[in-house]
Amino acid sequence: MNDLLQVQGLQVAYGTTAVVRDVSFSLGREKVAVVGESGSGKTTVGRALLKLLPQQARISAQRLQFDGIDLLRASERDMQALRGRRLSMIMQDPKYSLNPVMSIGRQIGEAVQHGERLSKAECAERVEALLARVHIREPKRVAGQYPHEVSGGMGQRVMIAMMLAQRPQLLIADEPTSALDVSVRQEVLVLLDELVAEQGLALLFISHDLNLVRHFCDRVLVMYAGRIVETLAAADLAHARHPYTQGLMAALPSLRQRRAVLPVLQRDAAWSAP
Amino acid sequence: MTAMLSVKDLRLAFGEGAEARTVLHGISFEIARGQAFGLVGESGSGKTTVLRCLAGQYRHWQGQVTMNAEAYRGERSPAHASRAQMVFQDPYGSLHPRHTVRTALAEPLRVQGLDRIDERIDEVLQQVGLPVAFRFRYPHQISGGQRQRVAIARALILKPPLLLLDEPTSALDVSVQAEVLNLLADLRAQHGLTYLLVSHDLGVVAHLCDRLAVMQQGRIVETLSTDALCEGEAQHEYTRTLVAAAEA
Secondary structure, X not given: OOOOEEEEEEEEEEOOEEEEEEEEEEEOOOEEEEEOOOOOOHHHHHHHHHOOOOOOEEEEOOEEEEOOEEOOOOOHHHHHHHEOOOEEEEOOXXXXXXXXXXXXXXXXXXXXXXXXXXXXXXXXXXXXXXXXXXXXXXXXXXXXXXXXXXXXXXXXXXXXXXXXXXXXXXXXXXXXXXXXXXXXXXXXXXXXXXHHHHHOXXXXXXXXXXXXXXXXXXXEEEEEOOEEXXXXXXXXXXXXXXXXXXXXXXXXXXXXXXXXXXXXXXXXHHHXXX | OOEEEEEEEEEEEEOOHHHOEEEEEEEEEEEEOOOEEEEEOOOOOOHHHHHHHHHOOOOOOEEEEEEOOEEEOOOOOHHHHOOEEEEOOOOOOOOOOOOOHHHHHHHHHHHOOOOOHHHHHHHHHHHOOOOHHHHHOOHHHOOHHHHHHHHHHHHHXXXXXXXXXXXXXXXXXXXXXXXXXXXXXXXXXXXXXXXEEEEOOHHHHHHHOOEEEEEEXXXXXXXXXXXXXXXXXXXXXXXXXXHHHHHO
């Protein structure tokens, strides 16, 4: 199968400390989740793909290929041509990723004008169409608003609209719903689902929420201490083989299965050994 | 049966005159001694606001609150501090970054004019399962789960009968969340504590609480037992949505 993204032996190190070690996976037009605890390196993997890590970070890999392009060799200039246009990322909290002193319409307009000159009217029209595309009811009014005037769920939809201004093939979503309430979360997920289906988007979904991932994604990569310890179909999460994945699943309090004491994860040094 | 906490018709508004915005529209509930009660709802539903009223952070509310058989009117006094203590969501934000664990834990004791400070600190650290040597650590030298244990220790050191828990595990990983939930359950069983737990996570509430109230837009829409919730006996549509989302 010709995969859009191929990663083999990805390593990210700060000085002599490797924070991501020997990560390999490939991604076609599907929804793949990266799960793990904080500090397991899941966000670092996402950022490494876009080369959006601090300068001190050293990225190495046997292979880091996106649609035939070798990302390892790509210059900063090449990366800029890819970022936003073909590879996009949405972050956890729209409060921090939107410019607080610029209207929503202008921010999306910037993304629309990225490499394309449009008249003011054409641009405004495109912005409204994009806002309507992410199911915002009054696109004209919202375009004139500032980020602090909209709710978290709406902010996240604005981020998605901005991403849609270009035609990315791969979307890296870093905890896109963690800052949102349950009911709003569902709306954002439905929207992402639609986009994957309609635009043939490949989605790398970074999350710590096992329950959510189990229903939303196709495949799951489980990370522990910078490594992928298990890769499995999302539907099989309940039958995970690795003791770490099993431990995570068992530690979730559940309404169906009530237990007096929650099993606590017993960490094994062998999990992080090479 | 005496209630540890009884809240009747709690109302709170911000702003004045035509600008006034009511955020709590008559909240009423009761928690028996030794019981754990959950408040669930979305952000903005007012659940944390209820806690803040009870902790004395908002003082201009109306209604009748009885705590440990005494009327409470919003004062912040040493007597109130030894009656109810709060544990906050984010252990990264709730501990002073330049105070050692010992300094943080000694503060309430000093304010209350209590003696045997080091002895009490050792005792409470053992209760929350931290090594005694942690006294000399700074918050940045310990993990998130350990910080939340310190925050719980800080709340427990005055031996209050009532703990107000504001999303105590939301900032933690599931594996660490399980440890902290187990700790809270053990502490309640050992010391006969009463909990008022605010959370958006029904699973957490169901695990820790005997009864719960569901809040929406400043009102309680349904109060039910955890058993009824887990049996699928929730009546209100909104509660059912939450249950469906939690089970999904």
